[in-house]
Amino acid sequence: MAVLWTCGALLLCLYGASASTAPEIVTFPLEASNISSTVLSCNMTNPPNEIKGRYWVKNGKEIKDTKDQKSDPFMKLELKNLNPENGGIYTCVYLITPEANKSIEVKMPPHVKAYKHSEHGNEQDKGVLTCVSHGYPLPTSWMWFKNGAETPINGTAGKYEIKSTPEKTILYIDNLDMEDDMGDYECVGENDIGLNRDKIHLRVRSRLAALWPFLGIVAEVIILVTVIFIYEKRRKPDEIVDDDDSGSAPLKSNAATNHKDKNVRQRNSN
Template sequence: MALLWVFGVFLMFLFRASALTAPTILADPDEVSNLTSATLTCNLTDPPSAIKGHYWTKNGKEIVTTRVESQATHTEYNLPKIDHNNGGKYACVFISTEEFSKTIEVKTPPHVSAYKHSEHGNEKDVGKLTCVSHSYPLPNDWTWYLISNGEKTPIVNGTEKFEIESTPEKTILQVFNLDMEKDMGDYMCFGQNEFGMASDKIHLRVRSRFAALWPFLGIVVEVIILIAIIFIYEKRRKPDEITDDDDSGSAPLKSNSSTNHKEKNVRQRNSN
């Protein structure tokens, strides 16, 4: 029992000693939400040894421009504009015999963007529409709507026609057995977090199953027309060439006959 008591006292001593030497970082503000700008501030108290420097991180990655060699126990990071691009987990880090940090969350309303604002698919195939978010915190709920005649109709997940697959970062709507008359149109994705809701629109075009053949058929038609033009041209050109050949061939024959006749007359005169 005595040994256990001594061991317990020793542990308590170590705990108090560590509590006394552990530095405290006061952040102001502790959390940023629904603000258009902010200055993040950290103050370090009771450092175990001299401070060698400090820097800031965002989502675990160092913001390189913030690293400073200094013995100061105070640091600031300015956010002149807060939107979905710079929301996240920021941390001030002080460098001493070891590193000490404090996290400040910068939260923003959700931001939703269509991966493509125009998608297309062929009849009877499956259409895929995708929306993504890069805000912090990410949406905790996704919903889809079909816009018809200016009215939004909610899309029910898990039917023969629709299936929705969602993660905090993105949502995918699959439309099965595409129909040109029923499925073509505008779709809207909505993402929601604790600070609000955002949406974006995607236009879905549905083509005939034979649409993919049109380029090939166009090439075939062009080849047929080209062959027909060449055939007609050759057919018209050949008679002219034959006439030219006959004319050029007959001329030498006439010339030879005239020459032979003259030579015969000369011989007859000489003999006389």
């Protein structure tokens, strides 16, 4: 019985010693929201063994040039000129056995960006406008506005349809019209920290617009053929018959006849 108690006490002591030496990481600040700059810091207390290095991670990806082989339990990361794109979950990682880490949330208004700032469509077709978001946290709601209107577009019925996820929002416009649908559209993403927006300009073309290049080529071919025909016509001389010269023929010279008769007489005399 005493032996069992001694073993139990020993295991309790070992467990208690192990628990008392478990590493603890103290972070500062605990959370940062909508700031322009800050310094994130971590400090490990009671490391179970030697620290062989440290580095920082943002949203699961190692931050370049932050890894070192120092054994110092205190580490920091300076963030300057923060904008919505810099929001995320920053994690300090200690290379010990087992590996230890702790995270700090940096929250910013959503980073909203139009997929394309200029879109075009043909009359009677469906228009598609897209905005995406990055940063942390992602938008919890999306809205669309047209030409600076204060009332958002109703995307649940009628001409417009809106489909949104935290990462993306898409505005569908049925039966495009040149007069009614051409203009500027704004997508607005909002989270608990704030909101941001971006603009898309939509151009609507006539359905005949696609024929204009073909008609232009046809016109160029016609003009080119006409110019070549006129040039060839003017290059050939006119064939005009002269009545005064129609019955004329060159006169033979009498000198040649006299010379021939003279040669004949000379041969006869010989």
